[in-house]
Amino acid sequence: MPHAVDxxxxxxxxxASRGGMRNxxxxxxxxxxxxxxxxxxxGFMEEGAPVEVPQxxxxxxxxxxVSAAVRKAGGLNIFIRYTTPADGDDSxxxxxxxxxxxxxxxxxxxxxxxxxxxxxxELEVEPQDRVVAKGRxxxxxxxxxxxxxxxxxxxxxxxxxxxxxxxxxxxxTARDAMQHNYRVIMVPDANAALSxxxxxxxxxxxxxxxxxxxxxxxxxxxxxxxxx
Numbered sequence: 001m002p003h004a005v006d007x008x009x010x011x012x013x014x015x016a017s018r019g020g021m022r023n024x025x026x027x028x029x030x031x032x033x034x035x036x037x038x039x040x041x042x043g044f045m046e047e048g049a050p051v052e053v054p055q056x057x058x059x060x061x062x063x064x065x066v067s068a069a070v071r072k073a074g075g076l077n078i079f080i081r082y083t084t085p086a087d088g089d090d091s092x093x094x095x096x097x098x099x100x101x102x103x104x105x106x107x108x109x110x111x112x113x114x115x116x117x118x119x120x121x122e123l124e125v126e127p128q129d130r131v132v133a134k135g136r137x138x139x140x141x142x143x144x145x146x147x148x149x150x151x152x153x154x155x156x157x158x159x160x161x162x163x164x165x166x167x168x169x170x171x172x173t174a175r176d177a178m179q180h181n182y183r184v185i186m187v188p189d190a191n192a193a194l195s196x197x198x199x200x201x202x203x204x205x206x207x208x209x210x211x212x213x214x215x216x217x218x219x220x221x222x223x224x225x226x227x228x
Contacts, residue, residue, distance in 0.1 A: 002059050002189040003166075003199045007213045010204055023212035025158070025183050030073030030223050034156045035066055036139065036147070036177075037079045038163030038170045040123055043109045043116030045164075050102070050109040050116060055192040055199075056164040062190040062216040063162045064124045071126060073223040076154055079119055080147060082169065083133040084110045092136070137169045140176035148180060158183040160219060161211070162190035167202040174211050184211035187219055 011022040040063065043049050045056050067077045084107050085091050096103040109116040112133075119125065134145035151159070159182045161174045170191050178184045186206050193199040207213050214222065 002062065003055060003192065003196050005188055005196055005200045005203065007188040007203055007207075007215065010200075010207050011213055014207055023214065025185070025212055027225070028158045028183070028185075028222055030070070030075045032154075032156055033070065033073070033075040033158040033160065033223070034151055034154065035070045035075065035077045035160045035162065036173060037063055037067065037077065037123070038139070038161065038173055039080065039082045039165075040120045040163050041081060041110070041116065042118050042120060043082075045120045046116075050105050053164045053192050053194060055194070059162070059164075059190050059192050060120065060122045062187070064122075065216050066160060066162055066187060066190055066219050067124060067129070069220045069223045070160070071128065075223070076150075076156065077126075077129040078147060078150060079123070079125060079129060079131045080139050080145070080163070080173070081117065081119065081131060081133050082110050083112055083117065083135055084108075085135040085144070136172075138172035138176045139169075140173065140180055151182070156182065158185065160185045160187060160214075162187050164192045165198075166191040166193035167198045171202045171206065174206055178210045185214050185219065186211040187216060188213055189216050 015022045044051050044053050070077055132147050136144040139145045139147040159177050161170055163170050174184050174186055
């Protein structure tokens, strides 16, 4: 099961301090909406993988549901794939220093073409979907991903964020998306971290300023209403 976190309680607490507003966006334009599926790769998903996130295996169904709803409504799915930077240690030496003895394992795991770099096979990826590499935790770090260019070219104004880890790459991407002036929806039951506590803390901070919180059911409803 996805994380046992009551996102409604988070929104209720925030609403009490901002005039009753729980989420900022009650309607979305599906044709100007993109679903960013973050780092759902073998290296994060498999048992015993270098950066295994067991909870991530429980959110695949919900991610596939969001993807299907986005396709049906005329939006864009972008599968974002963490990729070891081409220049290895040089461009991101601080991160590798922080990984310590795991640095070499991490670097090798996400080399282009490696098994751990590939997308998790249970994800439903269709020909009209896009797959974009990123070389940092955030998909919006300048010079390390083409995600922002893809979104601008498609006229996207709203991004839906799912994937793993909630409190690392998903959070970094959601925060930066809002600061690039995208409307952001974070899907609590389609994101995964290593603990409920880490997952909840990220939802609290994102809901305060950076993103709406919407369940998979709610996202499907928003897209269905917009499509009608």
